[in-house]
Amino acid sequence: MPDENFPLLVFQPVSGPNQEWASVYVHGAELADAAVLERLFEKFGLAEAISGLACLLPAGVVERLDGARLPARLVVQEAGSPPPTATLPASTAHSGPQHTLLLKLLAQITHDAETRDIEATLKHDPQLSVQLLRLVNSVAFSPSTRINSFAHAITLLGRRQLQRWLQLLLYASQTSGGAANPLMAAAALRASLMEGLCKATGGDRTTQDEAFMVGMFSLLEVLFAQPLASIIAPLRLAEEISTALLQHTGKLGILLTLAEAAGGGPEMVAPALKQARISNEIWCKAQIGALHWTTQIGREQ
Incomplete structure (x- = not known):
């Protein structure tokens, strides 16, 4: 307790x-x-x-x-003095062919498209295909496993992990100076935090995945410099996800409000925690779990 x-x-x-x-x-x-x-x-x-x-x-x-x-x-x-209130980093990414392809792949996975259709989309970008194979090889599979097709790679990885990888890739584009987009860490932290809070409050695995997606997609407007509604429209997301993102309503919307409040310090978090009916201790543990996951992901990129 x-x-x-x-x-x-x-x-x-x-x-x-x-x-x-x-x-x-x-x-x-x-x-x-x-x-x-x-x-x-x-x-x-x-x-x-x-x-x-x-x-x-x-x-x-x-x-x-x-x-x-x-x-x-x-x-x-x-620390000599508290840091200023956290602000989101400005995006240096630009919408381009790979972003369009990633959104298409995410839409396919969200709507349970056939593996052969996902494979066909992947083949449109050699760099993305290579990244997929590297990811599969980095996961703990038997060293003797030989990947014979992109469909085989997708099967080995699993759609849940493939979906999360694609979500992260939206933010992982490189800046002109070669540094990773700082928005990636912010989005990953928010997504993992929402997933952890959802789990701690009794959400099942499907709802946890939805919470993760809401957190990850909540910064797409900053990334693309376009209205969020127009970005997610082609994805045809479940109503619970879209209303959370666009209206901050429902359980996922309440969790998103809480995750966003984290940047403002305890004064903003306290009322959001009360609305979400989450204890300080659960909040603390979820933050630590999210920090751990996000730092691991950052070192693997």
Whole structure:
């Protein structure tokens, strides 16, 4: 059972000069006692979630922690002042042939198209086809497995994982300087957070997938610089998904409102949590899980 006295914590990734995450700031840590904070790193998995990143804590918090009880791999630093309210990075991506192809593939998968039709669409872009084969080879299959067709690769990967990979690829286009689009991490974090919150509140696997999709697609308007309604129209999404994205209604819409509030700190999160009927502890655990997944994905790109 969640602890009713658990403090409201909001984890905000902070980007470095190259637009990649350099640290994670913990809003609300000044209101938590040392025992709760130390529990975050091991029992809740925060140390693993931010592996390689600095954990920034408000002034005066670091002194209250017992360094001997913290994971040795963890880098804890005191932040001189809180970071500014998080803002979404401006997109440097442009709608092009591959984006159009990705949206077509997503529409096919959403509507359970035949594998041969998905394979035919993939063949229109050699680069995308190569990326698919690399992905399949990176997954834990037997080294002796030999892929004999794109249809075989799709079958090995599975449609659920293929769908998520395609969603991420929408944001993974490269900037002119060769750096990854910073919107990708923001979209992945939001999608994973919504999925985790949905699971924690009793959503089945299908609803969790829908929550993930809503979070991922919620930044397409920023990516394409076009109205979201016109971008998702060709996908013919389920009503629950489209109304969540366009109207922020229904269970998925409430979760989207909560995920968006995370950028504004505890003051914005508190009322959104109340509306969603989610405890501070469940919220904390979902954020940590999302941070972990997003950092893993970022290192695999």
